[in-house]
Amino acid sequence: MISIGFVGAGQMAQALAGGIAASDADVAFIVADPSSDAIEAFSAKTNSRSVEKADSNADVFASADIVFLAVKPQYFVAATETESIKSAIAGRENPPLVVSIMAGVDIKSIQSRTAIETVIRVMPNTPCLVGAGACGMSCSDQVAEADRDRIKAFMETTGIVIPVAENLLDAVTGLSGSGPAYIFELIDALALGGVKCGLPRNVSDQLAAQTVFGAAKLAIESGDHPSVLRDRVTSPGGTTIAGLKALFDNGFQQSIISAVEAATERSKELG
Numbered sequence: 001m002i003s004i005g006f007v008g009a010g011q012m013a014q015a016l017a018g019g020i021a022a023s024d025a026d027v028a029f030i031v032a033d034p035s036s037d038a039i040e041a042f043s044a045k046t047n048s049r050s051v052e053k054a055d056s057n058a059d060v061f062a063s064a065d066i067v068f069l070a071v072k073p074q075y076f077v078a079a080t081e082t083e084s085i086k087s088a089i090a091g092r093e094n095p096p097l098v099v100s101i102m103a104g105v106d107i108k109s110i111q112s113r114t115a116i117e118t119v120i121r122v123m124p125n126t127p128c129l130v131g132a133g134a135c136g137m138s139c140s141d142q143v144a145e146a147d148r149d150r151i152k153a154f155m156e157t158t159g160i161v162i163p164v165a166e167n168l169l170d171a172v173t174g175l176s177g178s179g180p181a182y183i184f185e186l187i188d189a190l191a192l193g194g195v196k197c198g199l200p201r202n203v204s205d206q207l208a209a210q211t212v213f214g215a216a217k218l219a220i221e222s223g224d225h226p227s228v229l230r231d232r233v234t235s236p237g238g239t240t241i242a243g244l245k246a247l248f249d250n251g252f253q254q255s256i257i258s259a260v261e262a263a264t265e266r267s268k269e270l271g
Protein backbone atom coordinates (compact mmCIF):
# COMPACT_ATOMS: atom_id res chain seq x y z
CA MET A 1 0.00 0.00 0.00
CA ILE A 2 1.38 3.43 -0.99
CA SER A 3 0.33 6.39 1.15
CA ILE A 4 -0.19 9.46 -1.04
CA GLY A 5 -0.41 12.83 0.68
CA PHE A 6 -1.84 16.05 -0.68
CA VAL A 7 -1.12 19.48 0.77
CA GLY A 8 -3.99 21.35 -0.87
CA ALA A 9 -7.07 19.44 -2.01
CA GLY A 10 -8.35 21.81 -4.72
CA GLN A 11 -9.33 21.12 -8.29
CA MET A 12 -5.96 19.88 -9.58
CA ALA A 13 -5.38 17.70 -6.49
CA GLN A 14 -8.82 16.18 -7.01
CA ALA A 15 -8.15 15.54 -10.70
CA LEU A 16 -4.80 13.83 -10.02
CA ALA A 17 -6.10 11.79 -7.08
CA GLY A 18 -9.10 10.78 -9.20
CA GLY A 19 -6.83 9.47 -11.95
CA ILE A 20 -4.59 7.57 -9.53
CA ALA A 21 -7.60 6.16 -7.63
CA ALA A 22 -9.18 4.91 -10.84
CA SER A 23 -6.00 2.90 -11.65
CA ASP A 24 -5.24 -0.46 -10.06
CA ALA A 25 -2.51 1.01 -7.82
CA ASP A 26 -2.81 0.02 -4.15
CA VAL A 27 -3.03 3.49 -2.59
CA ALA A 28 -4.55 5.40 0.32
CA PHE A 29 -4.68 9.18 0.67
CA ILE A 30 -3.91 11.62 3.47
CA VAL A 31 -4.95 15.20 2.83
CA ALA A 32 -4.54 18.63 4.42
CA ASP A 33 -6.57 21.65 3.34
CA PRO A 34 -8.18 24.44 5.37
CA SER A 35 -11.37 23.98 3.35
CA SER A 36 -13.54 21.05 4.48
CA ASP A 37 -15.56 21.45 1.25
CA ALA A 38 -12.37 20.80 -0.73
CA ILE A 39 -11.59 17.69 1.32
CA GLU A 40 -15.15 16.43 0.86
CA ALA A 41 -14.94 17.00 -2.90
CA PHE A 42 -11.52 15.28 -2.91
CA SER A 43 -12.93 12.21 -1.10
CA ALA A 44 -15.80 12.02 -3.57
CA LYS A 45 -13.32 11.65 -6.48
CA THR A 46 -11.22 8.86 -4.99
CA ASN A 47 -13.20 5.78 -5.97
CA SER A 48 -13.94 4.72 -2.35
CA ARG A 49 -10.21 4.62 -1.48
CA SER A 50 -9.32 5.49 2.09
CA VAL A 51 -8.94 9.29 2.59
CA GLU A 52 -7.61 10.49 5.94
CA LYS A 53 -7.94 14.16 6.86
CA ALA A 54 -4.61 15.29 8.36
CA ASP A 55 -4.57 17.67 11.33
CA SER A 56 -1.79 19.73 9.76
CA ASN A 57 0.38 19.92 6.65
CA ALA A 58 3.29 18.55 8.71
CA ASP A 59 1.21 15.44 9.48
CA VAL A 60 1.06 14.72 5.77
CA PHE A 61 4.87 14.83 5.63
CA ALA A 62 5.05 12.64 8.73
CA SER A 63 3.23 9.68 7.23
CA ALA A 64 2.87 9.81 3.43
CA ASP A 65 5.29 8.04 1.06
CA ILE A 66 4.64 10.71 -1.56
CA VAL A 67 3.57 14.29 -0.79
CA PHE A 68 1.93 16.31 -3.57
CA LEU A 69 2.25 20.08 -3.07
CA ALA A 70 -0.97 21.30 -4.66
CA VAL A 71 -1.44 24.80 -3.26
CA LYS A 72 -1.20 28.00 -5.28
CA PRO A 73 2.44 29.19 -5.56
CA GLN A 74 1.50 32.25 -3.47
CA TYR A 75 0.66 29.89 -0.55
CA PHE A 76 3.76 27.71 -0.88
CA VAL A 77 5.66 29.36 1.97
CA ALA A 78 2.64 29.42 4.30
CA ALA A 79 1.91 25.76 3.53
CA THR A 80 5.44 24.47 4.21
CA GLU A 81 6.95 25.43 7.52
CA THR A 82 10.53 24.13 7.48
CA GLU A 83 10.97 23.35 11.18
CA SER A 84 7.63 21.53 11.51
CA ILE A 85 8.39 19.45 8.40
CA LYS A 86 11.87 18.62 9.79
CA SER A 87 10.35 17.40 13.08
CA ALA A 88 7.61 15.52 11.23
CA ILE A 89 10.11 13.50 9.19
CA ALA A 90 12.79 13.20 11.90
CA GLY A 91 11.78 9.70 12.98
CA ARG A 92 11.40 8.31 9.48
CA GLU A 93 13.82 5.96 7.75
CA ASN A 94 13.43 7.91 4.49
CA PRO A 95 11.74 11.25 3.88
CA PRO A 96 8.75 11.28 1.54
CA LEU A 97 9.13 11.97 -2.16
CA VAL A 98 7.80 15.48 -2.79
CA VAL A 99 5.87 16.14 -6.02
CA SER A 100 5.02 19.77 -6.73
CA ILE A 101 2.36 20.84 -9.21
CA MET A 102 2.90 24.53 -8.43
CA ALA A 103 3.62 26.88 -11.31
CA GLY A 104 6.98 28.61 -11.18
CA VAL A 105 8.36 27.38 -7.84
CA ASP A 106 11.67 25.68 -8.63
CA ILE A 107 13.11 22.44 -7.27
CA LYS A 108 15.83 24.25 -5.32
CA SER A 109 13.30 26.39 -3.41
CA ILE A 110 11.20 23.32 -2.60
CA GLN A 111 14.27 21.42 -1.39
CA SER A 112 15.32 24.33 0.77
CA ARG A 113 11.86 24.98 2.24
CA THR A 114 10.98 21.32 2.95
CA ALA A 115 14.50 20.11 3.82
CA ILE A 116 13.80 17.17 1.48
CA GLU A 117 16.04 16.54 -1.53
CA THR A 118 13.89 14.09 -3.46
CA VAL A 119 11.65 16.51 -5.37
CA ILE A 120 9.75 16.10 -8.65
CA ARG A 121 8.01 18.96 -10.42
CA VAL A 122 5.09 18.25 -12.70
CA MET A 123 3.00 20.72 -14.68
CA PRO A 124 -0.37 19.17 -15.57
CA ASN A 125 -3.42 20.92 -17.06
CA THR A 126 -7.18 20.82 -16.47
CA PRO A 127 -7.99 18.32 -19.26
CA CYS A 128 -6.49 15.78 -16.83
CA LEU A 129 -10.01 15.93 -15.31
CA VAL A 130 -11.18 13.91 -18.33
CA GLY A 131 -8.08 11.76 -18.82
CA ALA A 132 -6.76 14.00 -21.62
CA GLY A 133 -4.11 15.97 -19.75
CA ALA A 134 -0.73 17.11 -21.03
CA CYS A 135 1.94 17.20 -18.35
CA GLY A 136 5.61 18.20 -18.22
CA MET A 137 7.85 16.61 -15.59
CA SER A 138 11.31 17.23 -14.14
CA CYS A 139 13.20 15.59 -11.23
CA SER A 140 15.93 16.58 -8.82
CA ASP A 141 19.19 14.62 -9.19
CA GLN A 142 18.45 12.79 -5.91
CA VAL A 143 15.26 11.11 -7.23
CA ALA A 144 15.72 7.38 -7.86
CA GLU A 145 14.75 6.02 -11.26
CA ALA A 146 12.05 3.80 -9.72
CA ASP A 147 10.43 6.83 -8.03
CA ARG A 148 10.56 8.84 -11.25
CA ASP A 149 8.90 5.97 -13.13
CA ARG A 150 6.24 5.56 -10.44
CA ILE A 151 5.27 9.26 -10.51
CA LYS A 152 5.28 9.26 -14.31
CA ALA A 153 2.93 6.26 -14.24
CA PHE A 154 0.66 8.00 -11.72
CA MET A 155 0.54 11.16 -13.85
CA GLU A 156 -0.15 9.04 -16.94
CA THR A 157 -3.43 7.96 -15.34
CA THR A 158 -4.62 11.48 -16.34
CA GLY A 159 -3.02 11.92 -19.77
CA ILE A 160 0.38 12.18 -21.46
CA VAL A 161 3.58 13.02 -19.58
CA ILE A 162 6.67 14.53 -21.22
CA PRO A 163 9.92 14.69 -19.22
CA VAL A 164 11.75 18.00 -19.76
CA ALA A 165 14.73 19.83 -18.28
CA GLU A 166 13.61 21.93 -15.33
CA ASN A 167 14.45 25.21 -17.06
CA LEU A 168 11.76 24.39 -19.66
CA LEU A 169 8.93 23.90 -17.16
CA ASP A 170 7.96 27.59 -17.28
CA ALA A 171 7.46 27.25 -21.03
CA VAL A 172 5.42 24.06 -20.46
CA THR A 173 3.31 26.11 -18.03
CA GLY A 174 2.84 28.89 -20.61
CA LEU A 175 1.90 26.42 -23.35
CA SER A 176 0.00 23.40 -21.98
CA GLY A 177 -0.56 24.44 -18.33
CA SER A 178 -2.37 27.64 -19.27
CA GLY A 179 -3.20 26.53 -22.83
CA PRO A 180 -6.68 25.14 -22.11
CA ALA A 181 -7.81 28.70 -21.30
CA TYR A 182 -6.66 29.92 -24.73
CA ILE A 183 -8.51 27.06 -26.40
CA PHE A 184 -11.71 27.79 -24.44
CA GLU A 185 -11.46 31.36 -25.73
CA LEU A 186 -10.99 29.97 -29.24
CA ILE A 187 -14.06 27.74 -28.89
CA ASP A 188 -16.14 30.64 -27.62
CA ALA A 189 -14.89 32.95 -30.38
CA LEU A 190 -15.61 30.32 -33.07
CA ALA A 191 -19.12 29.94 -31.71
CA LEU A 192 -19.65 33.71 -31.66
CA GLY A 193 -18.51 33.77 -35.30
CA GLY A 194 -21.17 31.18 -36.06
CA VAL A 195 -23.78 33.28 -34.27
CA LYS A 196 -22.63 36.36 -36.23
CA CYS A 197 -23.26 34.38 -39.41
CA GLY A 198 -26.74 33.30 -38.33
CA LEU A 199 -26.34 30.00 -36.44
CA PRO A 200 -28.34 29.48 -33.21
CA ARG A 201 -26.01 29.72 -30.16
CA ASN A 202 -26.49 26.11 -29.04
CA VAL A 203 -25.74 24.80 -32.54
CA SER A 204 -22.71 27.08 -32.77
CA ASP A 205 -21.38 25.96 -29.35
CA GLN A 206 -21.60 22.27 -30.28
CA LEU A 207 -20.00 22.74 -33.71
CA ALA A 208 -17.19 24.89 -32.26
CA ALA A 209 -16.21 22.50 -29.44
CA GLN A 210 -16.42 19.41 -31.68
CA THR A 211 -14.33 21.13 -34.36
CA VAL A 212 -11.53 21.84 -31.88
CA PHE A 213 -11.78 18.31 -30.46
CA GLY A 214 -11.81 16.75 -33.94
CA ALA A 215 -8.89 18.82 -35.20
CA ALA A 216 -6.81 17.92 -32.11
CA LYS A 217 -7.71 14.24 -32.46
CA LEU A 218 -6.77 14.26 -36.15
CA ALA A 219 -3.45 15.99 -35.41
CA ILE A 220 -2.61 13.46 -32.67
CA GLU A 221 -3.82 10.31 -34.44
CA SER A 222 -2.49 11.09 -37.93
CA GLY A 223 0.88 12.29 -36.67
CA ASP A 224 0.87 14.73 -39.61
CA HIS A 225 2.18 18.22 -39.01
CA PRO A 226 -0.59 20.80 -38.39
CA SER A 227 0.54 22.78 -41.43
CA VAL A 228 0.02 19.69 -43.64
CA LEU A 229 -3.43 19.10 -42.14
CA ARG A 230 -4.27 22.80 -42.62
CA ASP A 231 -3.32 22.63 -46.30
CA ARG A 232 -5.65 19.63 -46.76
CA VAL A 233 -8.59 21.80 -45.62
CA THR A 234 -7.56 24.73 -47.78
CA SER A 235 -8.85 24.53 -51.36
CA PRO A 236 -7.35 26.95 -53.90
CA GLY A 237 -9.59 29.99 -54.13
CA GLY A 238 -11.95 28.41 -51.57
CA THR A 239 -13.56 29.36 -48.26
CA THR A 240 -10.75 28.35 -45.90
CA ILE A 241 -8.05 30.52 -47.46
CA ALA A 242 -10.44 33.47 -47.12
CA GLY A 243 -10.87 32.66 -43.41
CA LEU A 244 -7.14 32.07 -42.86
CA LYS A 245 -6.26 35.39 -44.51
CA ALA A 246 -8.62 37.17 -42.11
CA LEU A 247 -6.94 35.38 -39.16
CA PHE A 248 -3.45 36.31 -40.34
CA ASP A 249 -4.47 39.93 -41.10
CA ASN A 250 -5.69 40.18 -37.50
CA GLY A 251 -2.51 38.84 -35.92
CA PHE A 252 -3.74 35.36 -34.94
CA GLN A 253 -0.36 33.63 -34.81
CA GLN A 254 1.28 36.61 -33.10
CA SER A 255 -1.49 36.63 -30.45
CA ILE A 256 -1.03 32.97 -29.60
CA ILE A 257 2.77 33.21 -29.51
CA SER A 258 2.51 36.27 -27.26
CA ALA A 259 0.07 34.47 -24.94
CA VAL A 260 2.47 31.56 -24.43
CA GLU A 261 5.34 33.98 -23.94
CA ALA A 262 3.45 36.14 -21.39
CA ALA A 263 2.33 33.09 -19.38
CA THR A 264 5.88 31.70 -19.43
CA GLU A 265 7.22 35.01 -18.10
CA ARG A 266 4.54 35.06 -15.36
CA SER A 267 5.49 31.52 -14.36
CA LYS A 268 9.11 32.68 -13.97
CA GLU A 269 7.92 35.62 -11.81
CA LEU A 270 5.86 33.33 -9.55
CA GLY A 271 9.04 31.37 -8.81
Ligand SMILES: NC(=O)C1=CN([C@@H]2O[C@H](COP(=O)(O)OP(=O)(O)OC[C@H]3O[C@@H](n4cnc5c(N)ncnc54)[C@H](OP(=O)(O)O)[C@@H]3O)[C@@H](O)[C@H]2O)C=CC1
Binding pocket: 007, 008, 009, 010, 011, 012, 013, 032, 033, 034, 035, 038, 057, 070, 071, 072, 073, 075, 078, 079, 101, 102, 103, 123, 124, 125, 126, 177
Ligand atom coordinates in the same frame (compact mmCIF):
# COMPACT_ATOMS: atom_id res chain seq x y z
N1 LIG B 1 -5.62 25.28 -12.39
C1 LIG B 1 -4.82 24.86 -13.36
O1 LIG B 1 -5.16 24.83 -14.56
C2 LIG B 1 -3.44 24.37 -13.01
C3 LIG B 1 -2.90 24.63 -11.77
N2 LIG B 1 -1.64 24.20 -11.49
C4 LIG B 1 -1.06 24.47 -10.18
O2 LIG B 1 -1.78 23.69 -9.26
C5 LIG B 1 -1.79 24.32 -7.98
C6 LIG B 1 -3.20 24.25 -7.41
O3 LIG B 1 -4.07 24.89 -8.32
P1 LIG B 1 -5.64 24.62 -8.25
O4 LIG B 1 -5.91 23.20 -7.92
O5 LIG B 1 -6.19 25.23 -9.49
O6 LIG B 1 -5.99 25.56 -6.99
P2 LIG B 1 -7.18 25.43 -5.94
O7 LIG B 1 -7.35 26.79 -5.36
O8 LIG B 1 -8.36 24.75 -6.56
O9 LIG B 1 -6.57 24.44 -4.82
C7 LIG B 1 -5.65 24.84 -3.86
C8 LIG B 1 -6.15 24.37 -2.51
O10 LIG B 1 -5.14 24.63 -1.54
C9 LIG B 1 -5.78 25.09 -0.37
N3 LIG B 1 -4.84 25.79 0.49
C10 LIG B 1 -4.59 27.13 0.60
N4 LIG B 1 -3.65 27.36 1.54
C11 LIG B 1 -3.29 26.15 2.04
C12 LIG B 1 -2.37 25.75 3.05
N5 LIG B 1 -1.62 26.64 3.73
N6 LIG B 1 -2.27 24.43 3.31
C13 LIG B 1 -3.01 23.52 2.66
N7 LIG B 1 -3.90 23.84 1.70
C14 LIG B 1 -4.04 25.14 1.39
C15 LIG B 1 -6.87 25.98 -0.89
O11 LIG B 1 -7.83 26.27 0.11
P3 LIG B 1 -8.63 27.69 0.00
O12 LIG B 1 -9.44 27.63 -1.25
O13 LIG B 1 -9.44 27.70 1.25
O14 LIG B 1 -7.57 28.75 -0.07
C16 LIG B 1 -7.42 25.12 -2.03
O15 LIG B 1 -8.39 24.20 -1.58
C17 LIG B 1 -1.24 25.73 -8.20
O16 LIG B 1 0.05 25.81 -7.66
C18 LIG B 1 -1.19 25.91 -9.70
O17 LIG B 1 -0.07 26.67 -10.10
C19 LIG B 1 -0.92 23.44 -12.36
C20 LIG B 1 -1.42 23.14 -13.56
C21 LIG B 1 -2.71 23.60 -14.02
Ligand SMILES: O=C(O)[C@@H]1CCC=N1
Binding pocket: 103, 173, 177, 178
Ligand atom coordinates in the same frame (compact mmCIF):
# COMPACT_ATOMS: atom_id res chain seq x y z
O1 LIG C 1 -2.94 30.21 -14.01
C1 LIG C 1 -2.13 29.57 -13.30
O2 LIG C 1 -1.29 30.17 -12.61
C2 LIG C 1 -2.17 28.06 -13.28
C3 LIG C 1 -0.87 27.44 -13.69
C4 LIG C 1 -1.12 26.77 -15.01
C5 LIG C 1 -2.54 26.91 -15.20
N1 LIG C 1 -3.10 27.57 -14.25
